[in-house]
Amino acid sequence: xxxxxxxxxxxxxxxxxxxxxxxxxxxxxxxxxxxxxxxxxxxxxxxxxxxxxxxxxxxxxxxxxxxxxxxxxxxxxxxxxxxxxxxxxxxxxxxxxxxxxxxxxxxxxxxxxxxxxxxxxxxxxxxxxxxxxxxxxxxxxxxxxxxxxxxxxx
Amino acid sequence: xxxxxxxxxxxxxxxxxxxxxxxxxxxxxxxxxxxxxxxxxxxxxxxxxxxxxxxxxxxxxxxxxxxxxxxxxxxxxxxxxxxxxxxxxxxxxxxxxxxxxxxxxxxxxxxxxxxxxxxxxxxxxxxxxxxxxxxxxxxxxxxxxxxxxxxxxxxxxxxxxxxxxxxxxxxxxxxxxxxxxxxxxxxxxxxxxxxxxxxxxxxxxxxxxxxxxxxxxxxxxxxxxxxxxxxxxxxxxxxxxxxxxxxxxxxxxxxxxxxxxxxxxxxxxxxxxxxxxxxxxxxxxxxxxxxxxxxxxxxxxxxxxxxxxxxxxxxxxxxxxxxxxxxxxxxxxxxxxxxxxxxxxxxxxxxxxxxxxxxxxxxxxxxxxxxxxxxxxxxxxxxxx
Numbered sequence: 371x372x373x374x375x376x377x378x379x380x381x382x383x384x385x386x387x388x389x390x391x392x393x394x395x396x397x398x399x400x401x402x403x404x405x406x407x408x409x410x411x412x413x414x415x416x417x418x419x420x421x422x423x424x425x426x427x428x429x430x431x432x433x434x435x436x437x438x439x440x441x442x443x444x445x446x447x448x449x450x451x452x453x454x455x456x457x458x459x460x461x462x463x464x465x466x467x468x469x470x471x472x473x474x475x476x477x478x479x480x481x482x483x484x485x486x487x488x489x490x491x492x493x494x495x496x497x498x499x500x501x502x503x504x505x506x507x508x509x510x511x512x513x514x515x516x517x518x519x520x521x522x523x524x
Numbered sequence: 525x526x527x528x529x530x531x532x533x534x535x536x537x538x539x540x541x542x543x544x545x546x547x548x549x550x551x552x553x554x555x556x557x558x559x560x561x562x563x564x565x566x567x568x569x570x571x572x573x574x575x576x577x578x579x580x581x582x583x584x585x586x587x588x589x590x591x592x593x594x595x596x597x598x599x600x601x602x603x604x605x606x607x608x609x610x611x612x613x614x615x616x617x618x619x620x621x622x623x624x625x626x627x628x629x630x631x632x633x634x635x636x637x638x639x640x641x642x643x644x645x646x647x648x649x650x651x652x653x654x655x656x657x658x659x660x661x662x663x664x665x666x667x668x669x670x671x672x673x674x675x676x677x678x679x680x681x682x683x684x685x686x687x688x689x690x691x692x693x694x695x696x697x698x699x700x701x702x703x704x705x706x707x708x709x710x711x712x713x714x715x716x717x718x719x720x721x722x723x724x725x726x727x728x729x730x731x732x733x734x735x736x737x738x739x740x741x742x743x744x745x746x747x748x749x750x751x752x753x754x755x756x757x758x759x760x761x762x763x764x765x766x767x768x769x770x771x772x773x774x775x776x777x778x779x780x781x782x783x784x785x786x787x788x789x790x791x792x793x794x795x796x797x798x799x800x801x802x803x804x805x806x807x808x809x810x811x812x813x814x815x816x817x818x819x820x821x822x823x824x825x826x827x828x829x830x831x832x833x834x835x836x837x838x839x840x841x842x843x844x845x846x847x848x849x850x851x852x853x854x855x856x857x858x859x860x861x862x863x864x865x866x867x868x869x870x871x872x873x874x875x876x877x878x879x880x881x882x883x884x885x886x887x888x889x890x891x892x893x894x895x896x897x898x899x900x901x902x903x904x905x906x907x908x909x
Binding site: 388390392394395396397398399400401402403404405432433434436438439440441 | 541542543544545547548551554555558564565579582592593595597639640641642643647648651655656659
């Protein structure tokens with residue numbers, strides 16, 4: 371086992387390899403809070419949980435207050451307008467392949483702890499820009515994050 | 525080392541498929557443990573999460589993902605893992621957090637959400653086998669459990685009917701557990717006639733797959749006295765991991781479980797476990813495993829566990845109640861949560877808070893044990909009043 375590297379096989383063609391994959395398939399649930407949030411999106415609304423104890427509301431949605439560690443059962447509707455807190459322009463997809471450039475933004479909302487990552491567009495988009503959620507037409511919404519098509523600079 | 529007390533416990537229902545995310549399940553169990561202890565999350569100095577393969581929940585690095593549901597945000601938080609033994613190992617890790625003097629409190633959470641993996645979570649285990657020598661056969665864990673069950677039966681002359689009695693007992697015990705997934709009044713005949721899975725293992729010999737979480741609150745003696753007059757003490761912990769070459773040991777006896785138990789007994793100054801342990805929650809993902817493990821933790825001689833079971837010794841009103849909770853066979857088997865559920869059961873039984881599940885005799889000390897990986901991990905905890 372102490373052979374120096376040059377004495378070992380340095381070409382994979384000279385050794386037998388085994389191809390394999392671990393092909394798992396999943397069906398995820400959104401959870402109690404996620405379900406509420408996604409049903410809201412389907413109706414064209416951004417609903418966020420609001421802690422009855424400290425008054426904090428959260429994105430991403432959650433069923434408990436991270437601050438008070440108490441269950442949250444009430445939700446409030448946000449105005450669909452937020453502010454760009456950070457921006458990125460992607461030229462490769464999640465598997466590393468070249469893809470059409472796309473701008474992503476981290477969008478925050480007044481009075482909400484956290485925010486949403488989503489697509490964003492609009493001329494002169496920059497940190498601090500005000501953006502508005504553009505929902506898909508009601509008939510095309512499925513109760514997923516992509517019911518919001520993108521955020522558009524206002 | 526300092527004395528460590530358990531002052532709270534909580535668990536979710538165990539179910540085949542829950543809407544709740546792993547985080548939400550963790551929160552529910554954690555919140556219950558805190559409420560039971562009379563504590564708030566700000567009073568908790570450290571958090572330990574026990575959760576088994578990422579492949580179940582389908583979230584890579586799920587220890588991090590689960591963290592804020594367990595109240596671990598902005599605290600010294602860690603995830604521990606020893607396969608199926610994790611659910612008892614997590615409280616062991618919580619114990620050393622407090623016993624060492626590093627922390628005065630540690631919230632310990634066990635979580636598993638097995639339902640996302642389709643078509644069946646069993647599939648996740650295929651990939652833990654050797655990729656050249658075992659996987660080409662399409663091997664599953666059921667294969668090696670069945671080999672182990674048969675080997676145990678062969679060495680001691682145990683029948684499938686003897687083993688089925690465990691399933692009958694545990695599913696019956698689970699009738700009194702409010703969180704149970706598969707409580708049932710069944711007969712040995714029902715077990716024998718249930719569909720073959722990998723013979724000799726049949727459907728009713730094996731626990732279900734489940735979603736769920738369980739949690740316990742561990743604190744130092746000084747903190748315990750502030751919150752309760754009735755703490756339960758952790759007096760022994762042990763764990764042991766044998767080689768992953770499951771082919772290189774005789775499957776009829778879990779020697780790694782014995783080593784884990786001996787480690788815990790040494791700490792707890794137990795020299796006669798059968799006399800000094802009043803009841804046990806041993807790991808029962810299969811009915812034969814309860815027998816295997818009773819022998820491994822030295823509560824029965826080798827080959828004696830089926831006899832104790834036949835004679836009713838292990839019934840809830842017997843001399844050595846085993847799995848009064850209903851165990852994994854009756855309450856369910858969300859892997860790490862199931863092990864932690866057993867530690868919760870020790871807490872409830874020792875405090876006399878087990879309700880309809882309360883064992884008949886007076887109990888002063890209990891043992892919980894879990895097991896896992898490729899038939900190679902034993903984790904043990906003993907607790908007393």
